[in-house]
Amino acid sequence: MKDIIIKELRKYPQVFDYPNEQDNKVYISKNIPSKKEHAAIKVHELPIKSEILWLCDRTFWGSAEDNTIITDVGIFYHESTFGDSFYWSITWEKLKRVEFIEGRDSFYFIYSEEDEDQNALLSRDSFLLNLSLEFVPHVLSALNSIASQIVDKAEILLDQLFDSTDIDEQINISHEIINNYPDSDSVYMAHLTLCYNYRIKEDWNNLLLHTDYCLDDLIDNELVDLNIDDDFFKQYITLNIYRGSALDRLNFKNRSLQHFLLVNELTYNQEEQEKSWNKILELKKALKSDFDTLNSSDKKFLVVDEVRMDLDKEKLIKVISKDEIPEIKFPVLHPQTEVLYASHPYKENLYFPFSSLEEMLFRERIDEFLHLVRCLGAVEIQIEFKKGKLTTTSEEIQKAIGGHVGREFKGVGISADLQAEEKRINKNLNSDDSGLKILQTFPSPNTSPYLPDDLTWYHNEPSWQNLKKFRVQGGLLHHRETLTSKEITKFYSKNESKLSIEVKALITNAKLDINTENYIHSTFKEEIVWDISIRFENYHEKEAIKASGLREPLKESKNELSEPELEYLEEYKFILSENLEINGISRKMLNRLAEKLKINNERREFLEKSYSDGLTDEEKEYLAEVEFCLSEVDDIGPIERRFLEKERLRLNLTKDRTDKIEIIVKTNINK
Known part of the structure; x- marks a missing residue:
C-alpha cells in the first residue's frame, strides 16, 4: 500500500514533491523533517509507529500544527483558528472518489452515494496553500487512483480468499486483509474465515480472539442479517468449540447470548425469533451451571446487575445478571443489586x-x-x-x-x-x-x-x-x-x-x-x-487412676463434678433460685434425690456448702454491687446497667440468676 501511494504522488511533483514558498512547504516520504513528522503524529493522535508519506505544512509561522498529511491509512487534516481546532480525516477504504466543485472552489470527498451527510468538502487552499487551479486535476487523479487501487486490492484479496482451498493460504490472506485494509468491507469476512480455520487447526486462543472481533462487529453495528443456522454460529455455540480456561468459555457463551438477544429483538421473522429464543434459553442455562467450573480466583468478588453480565477476566469484580444467577449460596434476603459480595475462602460458592x-x-x-x-x-x-x-x-x-x-x-x-x-x-x-x-x-x-x-x-x-x-x-x-x-x-x-x-x-x-x-x-x-x-x-492422670483400680479422690472444685453431682447441684440451685431457702419439703426431696444418685451425706454437704445462704460468693458480690447502685436512685438506669453488666460478665453469672438477685434487693429495699 505504501508503494502505491508514493508512486502515485510522485507522478505529480508540481503538487506533491516540490518546496513551496518559504512559510508553506510540502514534503514527501523520507524528505519529511522528523520534528514535523513527530509533531503531526501527536496532533492527529496517530499510532506512535505511524509513517507519514506526505505532509503539507500550512501554518503561517512554519510550525507543524496546521497541516494536511497522507499516510497508508488515509488523509488527515488539522486547522487551528483563534484557539479553536478543526480535525478531519478519511481512510482510503472508505473513500469512493474525489471530485472538485468549481462554484465552491472545494474538493468533494465522497464516502457514500446514498448518504451525502457522510461526505465532506475541503477548500482548495485548505488542502494545499497556493494550489493553482491548473493543478487541481493532478490532485484528483492521484487521490482517486490511490483509492481505487487500494479498494481493488482488498477486493482482489477477498476473491483469492474465496477461491483458495488451502487452510494456511486462507489464514495468510485473511491476515493480509486485516493488517493492510482494516477499514475495508472485507475485514469481517477475513475474521470469519480465520475462525473457521483456527477451529479446524484447534488453535483455541486465536479462535477466541477473532470470534470476539466478529461479535463486537455484530453487536455494535447491528449486522444481524446473518442466518442463525449458519454453520459458523452452530459450531460457535457448541460447548466444546473452545477449550481454553473456564472463564474464557463462560465469556464465550455470554457474548453469544448477547448476540442472540439482539437477533431476537431486531428480527421480524417468527421462525427466526423462535430459533434464537431457544438458543437464548440454552445459553442462560449453560451460564448458570458453568459458573461452578470457574477457578476460585476468577469469582472472588461479585456484583449483581439488573441487565447483563460482565465477566472480563482482567477485572477482579465479576458482574452477574439478576436473571442468570448461578448455583451459588447467599445469606437470607440476598442477593441484591448494588451490593458487593465476596466468596468464602474455603467454602466453594458461598458468598457474603x-x-x-x-x-x-x-x-x-x-x-x-x-x-x-x-x-x-x-x-x-x-x-x-x-x-x-x-x-x-x-x-x-x-x-x-x-x-x-x-x-x-x-x-x-x-x-x-x-x-x-x-x-x-x-x-x-x-x-x-x-x-x-x-x-x-x-x-x-x-x-x-x-x-x-x-x-x-x-x-x-x-x-x-x-x-x-x-x-x-x-x-x-x-x-x-x-x-x-x-x-x-x-x-x-x-x-x-x-x-x-x-x-x-x-x-x-x-x-x-x-x-x-x-x-x-x-x-x-x-x-x-x-x-x-x-x-x-x-x-x-485420669487414665492412670482408672487403670489402677483406685477410687478417684473427692473433687474439690465445682468445675470438676461428676454427672450425678451436677444433676443434684442443678436441682439444689433451682430450689434456691425459687425460694432462696431449703424448707422441710424441699429438704426431703433433695435427700431422696441424693439417695437415687448415690451421693453420700459428706459429699452432699460439700456441694450445698458451696452455695450456703442461698448464694455463691460471686452472687453475693453481685448483690452488694446492686445494693450500691440502688443506694442513691430508685431504679437501675443506663449507666448503672452498663456497670452491672460488666460485673456480671466478670463474675461469670447467668442473666437469669442476676435478674433474680436484683428482684431480691429491690424487695428488701421496699420492705
Missing part, C-alpha cells in the same frame, strides 16, 4: 456481603476454634477482647464457648444459619470493648481428646494443628491463642488498590451502593483481636 464479611468470617473462625478445644478436653476457656468492637452479646459468646452455636460434640458442623449471623452482627455496641473478659468453665469430659470431623479452618491453620498434636500426644494442659481479623482479610487485601479502583468505577456507573468504598476502607484498616486462654483436663 462485603460490608459484613470480616465479622461473619471472624465469628465462624472463633466458633470453630472453640469447638476444637472443647473436643480436645478444655475445662476452662477465657476470652479477652484486646482490640475492636464486641459485635455480639455476652450470652451469645458464652453459648459459642459452650458449643451451642449449631454444634453438638461428636455431631454436626458449623451452623449455616446465615440469617442469624447477620442479625447478630447488626447488634453492634458501637464502642470499643477492648479489655473485656469472659470466663467459662466445663465439667470433666468423659472421652479422650479427639479431632472432630466437621472442621473447615483447621486444615489451613498450622498453629491449631500443632495444638492438637501437643494435646493428644503430649498431654498439653494450657494453651494461649490470639485470633485476629487480619488473618481473614489477607484473603482479600492482596489486590486492595485494584479492588478500590473497580469499586469506584462501579459506583460511578450506579452498579454499587455509594457506601461500598467505606466498607472497603474499614475492612482493611480496622482490626479485631481476641486472646483466648485454655486450660485442659489432665486426662493422662
Whole structure:
C-alpha cells in the first residue's frame, strides 16, 4: 500500500514533491523533517509507529500544527483558528472518489452515494496553500487512483480468499486483509474465515480472539442479517468449540447470548425469533451451571446487575445478571443489586456481603476454634477482647464457648444459619470493648481428646494443628491463642488498590451502593483481636487412676463434678433460685434425690456448702454491687446497667440468676 501511494504522488511533483514558498512547504516520504513528522503524529493522535508519506505544512509561522498529511491509512487534516481546532480525516477504504466543485472552489470527498451527510468538502487552499487551479486535476487523479487501487486490492484479496482451498493460504490472506485494509468491507469476512480455520487447526486462543472481533462487529453495528443456522454460529455455540480456561468459555457463551438477544429483538421473522429464543434459553442455562467450573480466583468478588453480565477476566469484580444467577449460596434476603459480595475462602460458592464479611468470617473462625478445644478436653476457656468492637452479646459468646452455636460434640458442623449471623452482627455496641473478659468453665469430659470431623479452618491453620498434636500426644494442659481479623482479610487485601479502583468505577456507573468504598476502607484498616486462654483436663492422670483400680479422690472444685453431682447441684440451685431457702419439703426431696444418685451425706454437704445462704460468693458480690447502685436512685438506669453488666460478665453469672438477685434487693429495699 505504501508503494502505491508514493508512486502515485510522485507522478505529480508540481503538487506533491516540490518546496513551496518559504512559510508553506510540502514534503514527501523520507524528505519529511522528523520534528514535523513527530509533531503531526501527536496532533492527529496517530499510532506512535505511524509513517507519514506526505505532509503539507500550512501554518503561517512554519510550525507543524496546521497541516494536511497522507499516510497508508488515509488523509488527515488539522486547522487551528483563534484557539479553536478543526480535525478531519478519511481512510482510503472508505473513500469512493474525489471530485472538485468549481462554484465552491472545494474538493468533494465522497464516502457514500446514498448518504451525502457522510461526505465532506475541503477548500482548495485548505488542502494545499497556493494550489493553482491548473493543478487541481493532478490532485484528483492521484487521490482517486490511490483509492481505487487500494479498494481493488482488498477486493482482489477477498476473491483469492474465496477461491483458495488451502487452510494456511486462507489464514495468510485473511491476515493480509486485516493488517493492510482494516477499514475495508472485507475485514469481517477475513475474521470469519480465520475462525473457521483456527477451529479446524484447534488453535483455541486465536479462535477466541477473532470470534470476539466478529461479535463486537455484530453487536455494535447491528449486522444481524446473518442466518442463525449458519454453520459458523452452530459450531460457535457448541460447548466444546473452545477449550481454553473456564472463564474464557463462560465469556464465550455470554457474548453469544448477547448476540442472540439482539437477533431476537431486531428480527421480524417468527421462525427466526423462535430459533434464537431457544438458543437464548440454552445459553442462560449453560451460564448458570458453568459458573461452578470457574477457578476460585476468577469469582472472588461479585456484583449483581439488573441487565447483563460482565465477566472480563482482567477485572477482579465479576458482574452477574439478576436473571442468570448461578448455583451459588447467599445469606437470607440476598442477593441484591448494588451490593458487593465476596466468596468464602474455603467454602466453594458461598458468598457474603462485603460490608459484613470480616465479622461473619471472624465469628465462624472463633466458633470453630472453640469447638476444637472443647473436643480436645478444655475445662476452662477465657476470652479477652484486646482490640475492636464486641459485635455480639455476652450470652451469645458464652453459648459459642459452650458449643451451642449449631454444634453438638461428636455431631454436626458449623451452623449455616446465615440469617442469624447477620442479625447478630447488626447488634453492634458501637464502642470499643477492648479489655473485656469472659470466663467459662466445663465439667470433666468423659472421652479422650479427639479431632472432630466437621472442621473447615483447621486444615489451613498450622498453629491449631500443632495444638492438637501437643494435646493428644503430649498431654498439653494450657494453651494461649490470639485470633485476629487480619488473618481473614489477607484473603482479600492482596489486590486492595485494584479492588478500590473497580469499586469506584462501579459506583460511578450506579452498579454499587455509594457506601461500598467505606466498607472497603474499614475492612482493611480496622482490626479485631481476641486472646483466648485454655486450660485442659489432665486426662493422662485420669487414665492412670482408672487403670489402677483406685477410687478417684473427692473433687474439690465445682468445675470438676461428676454427672450425678451436677444433676443434684442443678436441682439444689433451682430450689434456691425459687425460694432462696431449703424448707422441710424441699429438704426431703433433695435427700431422696441424693439417695437415687448415690451421693453420700459428706459429699452432699460439700456441694450445698458451696452455695450456703442461698448464694455463691460471686452472687453475693453481685448483690452488694446492686445494693450500691440502688443506694442513691430508685431504679437501675443506663449507666448503672452498663456497670452491672460488666460485673456480671466478670463474675461469670447467668442473666437469669442476676435478674433474680436484683428482684431480691429491690424487695428488701421496699420492705
